[in-house]
Amino acid sequence: xxxxxxxxxxxxxxxxxxxxxxxxxxxxxxxxxxxxxxxxxxxxxxxxxxxxxxxxxxxxxxxxxxxxxxxxxxxxxxxxxxxxxxxxxxxxxxxxxxxxxxxxxxxxxxxxxxxxxxxxxxxxxxxxxxxxxxxxxxxxxxxxxxxxxxxxxxxxxxxxxxxxxxxxxxxxxxxxxxxxxxxxxxxxxxxxxxxxxxxxxxxxxxxxxxxxxxxxxxxxxxxxxxxxxxxxxxxxxxxxxxxxxxxxxxxxxxxxxxxxxxxxxxxxxxxxxxxxxxxxxxxxxxxxxxxxxxxxxxxxxxxxxxxxxxxxxxxxxxxxxxxxxxxxxxxxxxxxxxxxxxxxxxxxxxxxxxxxxxxxxxxxxxxxxxxxxxxxxxxxxxxxxxxxxxxxxxxxxxxxxxxxxxxxxxxxxxxxxxxxxxxxxxxxxxxxxxxxxxxxxxxxxxxxxxxxxxxxxxxxxxxxxxxxxxxxxxxxxxxxxxxxxxxxxxxxxxxxxxxxxxxxxxxxxxxxxxxxxxxxxxxxxxxxxxxxxxxxxxxxxxxxxxxxxxxxxxxxxxxxxxxxxxxxxxxxxxxxxxxxxx
Numbered sequence: 155x156x157x158x159x160x161x162x163x164x165x166x167x168x169x170x171x172x173x174x175x176x177x178x179x180x181x182x183x184x185x186x187x188x189x190x191x192x193x194x195x196x197x198x199x200x201x202x203x204x205x206x207x208x209x210x211x212x213x214x215x216x217x218x219x220x221x222x223x224x225x226x227x228x229x230x231x232x233x234x235x236x237x238x239x240x241x242x243x244x245x246x247x248x249x250x251x252x253x254x255x256x257x258x259x260x261x262x263x264x265x266x267x268x269x270x271x272x273x274x275x276x277x278x279x280x281x282x283x284x285x286x287x288x289x290x291x292x293x294x295x296x297x298x299x300x301x302x303x304x305x306x307x308x309x310x311x312x313x314x315x316x317x318x319x320x321x322x323x324x325x326x327x328x329x330x331x332x333x334x335x336x337x338x339x340x341x342x343x344x345x346x347x348x349x350x351x352x353x354x355x356x357x358x359x360x361x362x363x364x365x366x367x368x369x370x371x372x373x374x375x376x377x378x379x380x381x382x383x384x385x386x387x388x389x390x391x392x393x394x395x396x397x398x399x400x401x402x403x404x405x406x407x408x409x410x411x412x413x414x415x416x417x418x419x420x421x422x423x424x425x426x427x428x429x430x431x432x433x434x435x436x437x438x439x440x441x442x443x444x445x446x447x448x449x450x451x452x453x454x455x456x457x458x459x460x461x462x463x464x465x466x467x468x469x470x471x472x473x474x475x476x477x478x479x480x481x482x483x484x485x486x487x488x489x490x491x492x493x494x495x496x497x498x499x500x501x502x503x504x505x506x507x508x509x510x511x512x513x514x515x516x517x518x519x520x521x522x523x524x525x526x527x528x529x530x531x532x533x534x535x536x537x538x539x540x541x542x543x544x545x546x547x548x549x550x551x552x553x554x555x556x557x558x559x560x561x562x563x564x565x566x567x568x569x570x571x572x573x574x575x576x577x578x579x580x581x582x583x584x585x586x587x588x589x590x591x592x593x594x595x596x597x598x599x600x601x602x603x604x605x606x607x608x609x610x611x612x613x614x615x616x617x618x619x620x621x622x623x624x625x626x627x628x629x630x631x632x633x634x635x636x637x638x639x640x641x642x643x644x645x646x647x648x649x650x651x652x653x654x655x656x657x658x659x660x661x662x663x664x665x666x667x668x669x670x671x672x673x674x675x676x677x678x679x680x681x682x683x684x685x686x687x688x689x690x691x692x693x694x695x696x697x698x699x700x701x702x703x704x705x706x707x708x709x710x711x712x713x714x715x716x717x718x719x720x721x722x723x724x725x726x727x728x729x730x731x732x733x734x735x736x
């Protein structure tokens with residue numbers, strides 16, 4: 155049995171024993187301590203707290219805090235009110251309650267009457283902080299969570315620097331796998347670079363509350379990065395598995411001093427650095443990504459010369475979806491004014507010269523939104539516009555899933571690939587096992603081994619496998635500048651976080667491809683985005699849809715805030731005047 159479950163059972167038993175001894179002293183029958191959930195209702199009655207606290211007790215992330223608070227209040231109800239007694243009750247109630255119950259001098263005196271006590275500044279601040287933590291954690295866990303777009307993979311639908319709210323209720327809130335964690339931190343403690351913000355000795359299995367809808371084709375989805383189950387802490391912005399593939403290693407665990415290729419210098423030469431510590435992360439502590447779900451469980455996906463097919467039918471193309479196009483001109487290049495007019499914003503790879511013919515005509519590679527293609531074709535100096543396909547069918551790319559020479563796939567020619575569905579069974583062989591080995595081992599936690607030309611799952615020969623979860627295939631709208639499922643494969647259902655619903659702010663970040671020793675501060679970037687960049691300003695206070703963003707409601711928000719502020723101001727002035735007149 156897992157240690158965390160064993161500890162949970164032990165703590166539950168000791169707590170129930172303590173309640174069994176304490177309930178009769180407070181006028182309640184002891185057997186009530188053995189009835190799950192009802193024992194908490196009786197407990198709340200004894201300490202005179204509202205019944206709805208039961209919902210906080212079963213809320214991951216705050217339940218352990220609430221348990222400590224209830225133990226402290228119960229100890230005070232039995233006249234244990236010194237600082238040391240309250241501290242022990244709060245921090246180790248599962249041990250203190252049975253100790254208290256078996257003491258012969260334990261007497262129930264009732265909850266402390268705080269109505270006549272003047273609370274100290276420390277107590278007021280403590281209660282305010284506890285309330286804020288509990289309220290924010292409940293909202294963040296079950297309803298909405300703030301999120302920032304980190305990459306340009308969904309440009310133009312979602313832009314780098316968009317600050318948005320992600321709805322957890324859309325697909326159902328996911329119960330945290332690691333509920334014992336530092337509030338409001340993701341996987342790393344604030345002001346540190348590598349210190350974990352959570353403990354792993356206690357984990358919860360995957361469970362999701364009912365949602366408003368299921369994930370559908372073309373939904374924009376926030377999810378935990380599947381490749382992030384293993385991370386090199388010194389190189390967290392790179393895929394650990396891709397680092398292994400680039401350097402010819404199957405694993406780099408326990409090899410912190412091994413130097414590996416981690417990029418290129420300004421001269422195009424390989425950069426080498428030690429891999430550092432390699433760690434595993436539970437699903438809920440992996441990086442948050444946002445992409446478009448192009449295929450759901452049960453679909454078959456294929457890409458033929460950039461054209462995405464789902465179940466042999468052309469997939470939806472968002473108006474702002476971007477591809478690389480080969481634009482042939484009479485020798486004229488795209489200047490900065492034209493680039494801005496065409497809304498080409500993917501700096502560094504948005505527009506560059508490909509080649510010049512002996513005739514003087516030029517071919518330019520342009521990363522162009524779908525809805526601007528006809529506009530480019532109509533330019534007087536443009537001779538032709540056609541998709542730029544870097545690799546054709548059968549030209550394999552080792553960085554593309556499943557990273558096997560048996561599947562010569564690339565970004566523009568990929569599949570066909572079946573997206574696994576819960577309860578569906580696939581035939582397995584030593585060739586196609588590379589498509590599903592991560593699912594079988596990493597996501598559904600089986601022992602998998604291939605030896606002697608045979609496949610063994612949990613020690614038994616296997617020629618098929620039945621999936622335990624639904625899976626999804628995610629892609630960015632910025633198709634040639636997106637590290638997505640084409641690179642790392644399927645997204646399990648237990649990695650789905652929620653649906654982006656509202657952009658409340660959009661800040662244009664500094665161009666990472668342009669050296670700037672004095673980076674702009676946040677307030678300067680906010681000022682620029684609000685007053686000097688109309689396109690960014692249009693993104694403030696907008697709702698997120700599959701086709702992009704709605705109109706901006708920034709003016710409406712300002713008017714409402716001004717109206718409320720004015721009302722409060724004049725109401726207070728009137729109250730002051732009435733007080734003086736009286």
